[in-house]
Amino acid sequence: MASKIYPDAASALDGLLFNGMSIAAGGFGLCGIPETLIDALVAAGTKDITAVSNNAGVDDFGLGKLLDRRQIRKMISSYVGENKEFERQFLAGELEIEFSPQGTLAERMRAGGAGIPGFYTRTGVGTALAEGKPTMDFEGETFVLERGIVTDIAIVKAWKADPFGNLMFRKSARNFNPMVATCGRITIAEAEEIVSPGELEPDLIHTPSVFVQRVILATCNEKRIEKMTVSDRETLS
């Protein structure tokens, strides 16, 4: 059996990186982000990246680490509100941003991975985010054409992976990871746990092996919490 497991993040990215490349990254906020692979991208120093990710991390975590090193030239995201360095670079004209509504962004990555170059959605019609995009009417209602996204590589955070590249995600850390896994020409997964062949129940696999080319054991699993809310505070509110 040809195992897809690589010894570490650096070797899993070896030969795939180049300045000006596009990278899709899984995660919502700081939940379910490929921490280990992001650190390896920082170490590799790849420049002028177009990053497709729902969020841009915070200043010292997640994609914020790449922004901090000015490795990202353009973000395609739905919300980037938690990152001060992002704001500074954007206002200084050093960083480009393409906003996509969150559901449209998720669907664009799914579409790209599924060979669908464009689809129509009601989302954003009549807003600034639909400006310049073709529209079509279906049963009297106007829909805007949104485009599928395919990236040079995709990086995802899985809970469990097997040597074939089958993945399972954990709770709301699933979020964008399944679509991101499909939209990379090469997809690299970091997993909290790597299990033996056959250990993942065939009915319970979230991302089938065909979408994943390389797998590493995640060594960074900090899972920083962005907004800790506990029941005491709830009672006080």
Added chain:
Amino acid sequence: MASKIYPDAASALDGLLFNGMSIAAGGFGLCGIPETLIDALVAAGTKDITAVSNNAGVDDFGLGKLLDRRQIRKMISSYVGENKEFERQFLAGELEIEFSPQGTLAERMRAGGAGIPGFYTRTGVGTALAEGKPTMDFEGETFVLERGIVTDIAIVKAWKADPFGNLMFRKSARNFNPMVATCGRITIAEAEEIVSPGELEPDLIHTPSVFVQRVILATCNEKRIEKMTVSDRETLS
């Protein structure tokens, strides 16, 4: 808690049926078809149904039972090759058929369920099945516009269901069922087993409860095998 469980198939279909309605049905061949609900549709005698289903069953099983009683006016399918009565009615002009390539059909139901009225695909371009449909070029290649499908009701076969309407499917009996579950205005699921609230692991649910309005315990689970192939024959071949 408001349980979605109905005592039987007839009560689960009560108030939903009318002549000329559209029904999406899960299953591939005879695998994963909602046998119990199909029998109830036969008993109800609803006429002029537009049935959206990958296949049309065989003469005395699956949707073939509805065809046999002339309850279906139109089929939207990818392959109907296993049904003699179908052929007879079609050649006699009693039955209309709209062919959709299998992947296009699956995507059309997913799109309908996800509020996407149309998407572009390479599948079928230049063939009879793309005739009369709008096309668009993306990066020099031609794609055809295919339409989302929404039906009056959808019927699916699940392996396990809980009282909230969460579903799990079993092995390749999953096939079209997840998309079918999303594309009905009202979706009725029959399950081989109904489990208690909380018994289905949140990470392992295939169809979230929001898509399912009514649930019954499946009483027909014949699971007829269309082409029995065993390893002895394989060795002989």
Added chain:
Amino acid sequence: MSNQITGWTRDQMAARAAAELHDGYYANLGIGIPTLVANHIAPDIDITLQSENGMLGLGPFPDEIDVDADIINAGKQTITELPRTSYCSSADSFGMIRGGHIQLSVLGAMEVAENGDLANWMVPGKMVKGPGGAMDLVAGVKRIIVLMDHVSKNGTPKFRKSCTLPLTGTNVVDMIISNLAVFERPDRQSPFVLRELAPGATREAIAALTEAHYLEELS
């Protein structure tokens, strides 16, 4: 002028919105005051809350010992599971939203226009943070309720003839619950109707503090 009216508190506004939830509904509550709606759901009705990051069936905030970084809502707050909870991908989650499977969403607003246009994603004079899931929610969810102050901090009416801020969606709002009044319309072809007044609010006061055209049918 609005300073002289007692009006509703944030919790009272949330409670009023909660009265719009019906048994069996699937609902999505936005960040801020809309989140408070969950605290006011009647005990005899069964509601399933959805969060656009792929969680259906949101539980309350956890005890400190039960905090799990992998269980968060769309506001990135740590929460808990319920017996009904399921997770899905963001694409499937927005399939629920865009496909019209969520009955109700409660959102905040900066401006609402008399034709139902909504502006709530770009704060004037501030860095643009992006729409998140707001545009998807207003375009996909069947019924949209807006919770907002009746006027802005500088006293400008927020229910307007037309929005001055960049839109989140066109003709998407079904109901406005402000701190002073409730406006509603039966469908998206109809004008808004003033239905309820907050404590101390008069028809005249609302008229003076509202730029939008609306009908009156107070009960």
Added chain:
Amino acid sequence: MSNQITGWTRDQMAARAAAELHDGYYANLGIGIPTLVANHIAPDIDITLQSENGMLGLGPFPDEIDVDADIINAGKQTITELPRTSYCSSADSFGMIRGGHIQLSVLGAMEVAENGDLANWMVPGKMVKGPGGAMDLVAGVKRIIVLMDHVSKNGTPKFRKSCTLPLTGTNVVDMIISNLAVFERPDRQSPFVLRELAPGATREAIAALTEAHYLEELS
């Protein structure tokens, strides 16, 4: 004329197609002769077979006692799982296919045109059964190999200037393995090249039995 040439058996054709599989490939094998390709995969390479009804990692036919009606391939045959097997919905399965994630598909054909057009879904004079997944496969899979008899039962060449039957896809075929010869092209802008001759087949015989224009580069 083709009757006088020994040519390749169905199993030999399948074995020739199997030689096109490379280590790590994901492949989809059509119904009929293409299914036989699985029996000829080299033992030292690792191939994952996909079936468009939502099964990835197809195992062999089961022992009679292990038959499970819920484990079938796209030909509706009962099969078995492997340690690598996963199931998915039909939409996700065709996402793999349409999205170009499957490296190779082997299909039968009624006609192939010299420009790579393929006809294999409508049998002339018979009831139309529908394309099943054939149109999706030829439109989405990166490399398409056709296995077919070189001429039809009545002796008509099946590799033609243009297809006379309704098309399954336009410009989609990369390689033709007939019972008499192998044609291949490096990309879909190039003409087909005659590469190999079956036992007993000569260049002249192939020329006489082929309507399509092709180049010759026999090794």
